[in-house]
Amino acid sequence: MEHLNLQALADNLSLFAFIYLCVFGAIVMDLWSGVRKARRRHELRMSNGYKRTVDKIARYYNMLLVVSIMDALLIVSQAHSFCSLPCLPYLTIIGALFLCFIELKSIFEKAEDKTRFAESALLAGKIIANKDDLKKLVEELGREKPEKETNDE
Numbered sequence: 001m002e003h004l005n006l007q008a009l010a011d012n013l014s015l016f017a018f019i020y021l022c023v024f025g026a027i028v029m030d031l032w033s034g035v036r037k038a039r040r041r042h043e044l045r046m047s048n049g050y051k052r053t054v055d056k057i058a059r060y061y062n063m064l065l066v067v068s069i070m071d072a073l074l075i076v077s078q079a080h081s082f083c084s085l086p087c088l089p090y091l092t093i094i095g096a097l098f099l100c101f102i103e104l105k106s107i108f109e110k111a112e113d114k115t116r117f118a119e120s121a122l123l124a125g126k127i128i129a130n131k132d133d134l135k136k137l138v139e140e141l142g143r144e145k146p147e148k149e150t151n152d153e
Contacts, residue, residue: 006076008075008076008078008087009072009075009076011087012071012075012087012088012089015088015089016068016089016092019064019089019092019093019096020061020064020096022096022100023060023061023064023096023099023100024057026099026100026103026104027053027056027057027060027103029103029107030053030103030106030107031050031053033106033107034049034106060099063095063099064092064095064096064099067091067092067094067095068089068091068092070091071089071090071091071092072089074091075087075089123141126140126141
């Protein structure tokens, strides 16, 4: 048992807690940003969006727990002793940075891009529905274009 470095693990527990709190903070900021964007577009905020946030938290923390366990094993086994690096949870830090980057990207996504994506999905649905009748498809697309141009003005 003398080879286990439990004190180093105990010393890092507050760092683990801080990392987990930072990831949670990034998720909350993304949720807040999404609610604000939905309000600006006068969209209803449905429970589905909140369910997705809860699912995201579960997925993120599953990944974070796995890398934290790997870090704990490395710290306890003194795997850092052969080099001059300090005994820190490097994998957890990298994982948290990755998750926070994803949340940051989500916060800065433009609401218009999401609207364009939804329009593209509708267009793809019409193409699939009318794949046998090319003439009908061209007429359908021709009708939409003038409507869109009048809406843009």
